[in-house]
Amino acid sequence: MERVEHHASFGGRQEVWRHESSTLGCTMRLGLYLPPQALAGQACPVLYWLSGLTCNEQNFITKAGAQAHAARLGLILVVPDTSPRDPGGTLGVADDPAYDLGQGAGFYLDATQEPWARHYRMESYVVHELPALVESQVATTGRRGIFGHSMGGHGALTLALRHPGRYASVSAFSPIVAPARVPWGRKAFAAYLGDDESTWAAHDATALIAGAGERLPLLVDQGEADEFLAGQLKPEWLEEACAAAGHPLTLRRQPGYDHSYYFIASFVADHLEHHARALR
Amino acid sequence: MERVEHHASFGGRQEVWRHESSTLGCTMRLGLYLPPQALAGQACPVLYWLSGLTCNEQNFITKAGAQAHAARLGLILVVPDTSPRDPGGTLGVADDPAYDLGQGAGFYLDATQEPWARHYRMESYVVHELPALVESQVATTGRRGIFGHSMGGHGALTLALRHPGRYASVSAFSPIVAPARVPWGRKAFAAYLGDDESTWAAHDATALIAGAGERLPLLVDQGEADEFLAGQLKPEWLEEACAAAGHPLTLRRQPGYDHSYYFIASFVADHLEHHARALR
Numbered sequence: 054m055e056r057v058e059h060h061a062s063f064g065g066r067q068e069v070w071r072h073e074s075s076t077l078g079c080t081m082r083l084g085l086y087l088p089p090q091a092l093a094g095q096a097c098p099v100l101y102w103l104s105g106l107t108c109n110e111q112n113f114i115t116k117a118g119a120q121a122h123a124a125r126l127g128l129i130l131v132v133p134d135t136s137p138r139d140p141g142g143t144l145g146v147a148d149d150p151a152y153d154l155g156q157g158a159g160f161y162l163d164a165t166q167e168p169w170a171r172h173y174r175m176e177s178y179v180v181h182e183l184p185a186l187v188e189s190q191v192a193t194t195g196r197r198g199i200f201g202h203s204m205g206g207h208g209a210l211t212l213a214l215r216h217p218g219r220y221a222s223v224s225a226f227s228p229i230v231a232p233a234r235v236p237w238g239r240k241a242f243a244a245y246l247g248d249d250e251s252t253w254a255a256h257d258a259t260a261l262i263a264g265a266g267e268r269l270p271l272l273v274d275q276g277e278a279d280e281f282l283a284g285q286l287k288p289e290w291l292e293e294a295c296a297a298a299g300h301p302l303t304l305r306r307q308p309g310y311d312h313s314y315y316f317i318a319s320f321v322a323d324h325l326e327h328h329a330r331a332l333r
Numbered sequence: 334m335e336r337v338e339h340h341a342s343f344g345g346r347q348e349v350w351r352h353e354s355s356t357l358g359c360t361m362r363l364g365l366y367l368p369p370q371a372l373a374g375q376a377c378p379v380l381y382w383l384s385g386l387t388c389n390e391q392n393f394i395t396k397a398g399a400q401a402h403a404a405r406l407g408l409i410l411v412v413p414d415t416s417p418r419d420p421g422g423t424l425g426v427a428d429d430p431a432y433d434l435g436q437g438a439g440f441y442l443d444a445t446q447e448p449w450a451r452h453y454r455m456e457s458y459v460v461h462e463l464p465a466l467v468e469s470q471v472a473t474t475g476r477r478g479i480f481g482h483s484m485g486g487h488g489a490l491t492l493a494l495r496h497p498g499r500y501a502s503v504s505a506f507s508p509i510v511a512p513a514r515v516p517w518g519r520k521a522f523a524a525y526l527g528d529d530e531s532t533w534a535a536h537d538a539t540a541l542i543a544g545a546g547e548r549l550p551l552l553v554d555q556g557e558a559d560e561f562l563a564g565q566l567k568p569e570w571l572e573e574a575c576a577a578a579g580h581p582l583t584l585r586r587q588p589g590y591d592h593s594y595y596f597i598a599s600f601v602a603d604h605l606e607h608h609a610r611a612l613r
Contacts, residue, residue: 118401
C-alpha cells in the first residue's frame with residue numbers, strides 16, 4: 054500500500070492511497086480523510102462514501118466539501134473507486150464502451166456472470182477488504198457508517214440492508230432505489246447477475262426493505278430538478294416500501310436541486326451530522 | 334450573452350455564462366454565484382475571484398466550497414477565465430505550448446507585445462468589461478471586492494493597487510507577489526510587456542505598494558508546504574514592501590498546507606468574511 058497524494062485540509066489531511074486488491078485482482082485507489090482528531094492519535098469512526106457512475110476516488114474528495122464537517126465532527130472519510138480498474142489493459146478486467154457498464158460502473162455487487170465474475174466484486178471489496186485495510190492502518194472506534202450518490206446511493210442502501218450490524222448509520226443522495234425496475238439497474242444486473250431476474254431482488258433496496266434484519270433509519274435527499282428523477286431514481290418507490298415495512302425513512306425532496314455535486318455539497322453537512330450522531 | 338449552466342447551490346444558484354468579449358475579441362465563460370439574497374431580489378456586493386495558471390472558470394466554482402459562505406454572507410461571486418480563449422483556433426488568439434504562457438496564463442495585464450497585444454487584455458477585461466457586464470444583468474450594491482490564487486493572487490493585488498477606489502476589499506491565497514523577480518512572472522512579462530524591465534514594475538505588487546493611492550488592507554494566506562513557496566511566491570518580499578510603506582498587511586503562514594484547492598477551501602470562509610465586512 055502506498056500513499057500517492059496528501060494535502061492538509063481543514064486541520065486534517067486528505068490522502069489518496071493505492072493498493073493491490075486481492076478481492077478485485079487489480080490496483081485500486083481510495084481517498085482517505087483523516088480529521089484533526091485522528092492526526093492527534095484519537096480513534097475515530099469511519100464513514101464510507103460510494104460514488105456514482107463514471108466517478109473515481111477524486112470526485113467526492115475534490116467537490117463535495119465534506120472535509121470541513123468531518124473535521125468538526127471527528128469522522129474519518131473513506132472513498133473507494135466505483136469498479137475494478139485496468140488502465141493498462143493487461144489484467145483482463147472486462148469493460149464496456151458505455152458509461153453505465155463496466156469500469157466506472159461496478160454497482161457495488163459481486164458479479165456472477167462472465168466476463169465480469171473474476172474482477173467485479175465490489176460488494177466484497179467495500180464490505181470486507183476495504184474496512185480491514187483501513188482499520189489495519191488507522192486507529193478507529195470500529196464503528197462504520199455508509200453513504201453515497203446515485204449508483205453509490207444504491208450501494209449504500211443495499212450494503213447496509215444486506216449486512217445488518219456492519220454499519221451503524223446509512224444515508225444517500227439521489228439513490229437508485231429500485232435498480233431491478235429502472236434502465237440503469239436492469240442493464241447492469243442483466244450483465245453482472247444474468248437474465249434470471251429472481252436473483253436481482255437481493256440487490257434492490259426497495260425489495261430488501263421488507264425483510265431487513267434491522268431497522269436502521271434511512272436519510273435520503275433527492276433534488277426535485279434532478280434530470281434522472283423520473284426515469285432512474287423513483288424515490289416514491291422507496292417511500293412505499295418503507296411505509297409497507299414500517300422502516301424509518303426521512304426522505305427530503307429539495308426544490309430546484311439537480312443531480313450534481315453542487316447538490317451534494319449543499320446538504321453534505323446534514324448527512325455527516327446524521328452519521329456522527331449514530332457513530333458516537 | 335447566454336447562460337450555459339445553472340445549478341441550485343446552498344439556497345442560491347451557481348451559473349456559468351458565455352459571452353462575446355469586445356475587449357478580448359473572443360468568446361469567454363465566467364462563473365456567477367447568486368446567493369439566496371440576490372435570488373430574492375436584494376442588491377448584493379460582488380466579489381471577483383481570479384484563478385491561477387492552467388485554470389478556467391470551473392476550478393474555483395467546483396472545488397473551493399465558497400458558495401456555502403457567499404450564501405450566508407449575501408455575496409455575489411464572479412469567476413472569469415484566466416486568459417482569452419480560442420478553442421477552435423480560428424480567431425488568431427496566440428498561444429504557447431507551455432502551461433505558464435498564453436491561453437490559461439494571461440497574468441491579468443494588457444499585453445503590449447506581438448503576438449499577444451490584440452487579445453491578451455485581461456486587465457481591461459476584469460476591471461472594466463466584466464463589472465459592466467455583471468452590473469447590467471444583476472442588481473448589485475456597486476461595491477466590489479477582489480481575490481485570487483497564485484497568478485490570480487498577483488492579479489487581485491495588482492488590480493486593486495492599480496485602480497484605487499475600484500475595489501473596497503482585496504485578499505489573496507499564495508500570490509505571486511513579485512512577478513518581476515521570479516521565473517513565472519519574468520517569463521510572462523518578457524513575452525507580454527517586452528524586454529524593457531522598467532515597464533514591469535507597474536504590474537508587480539511589491540513595486541506598487543510604495544506609491545499606492547490608498548491603503549486597502551491586504552489579507553494573504555500562504556501554505557508553508559507550498560511547493561512554489563521559495564521559487565515563485567516569496568511572501569517575505571510583500572511583507573518587506575508593506576512594512577517599508579506602512580501598508581496594512583495580514584500575512585498568515587499556514588503550516589502544512591500546499592498550493593492546492595484543499596488549501597483554498599480550508600480558509601475561504603475567512604476570506605469571504607474579510608470581504609463581507611468591507612463590502613457592507
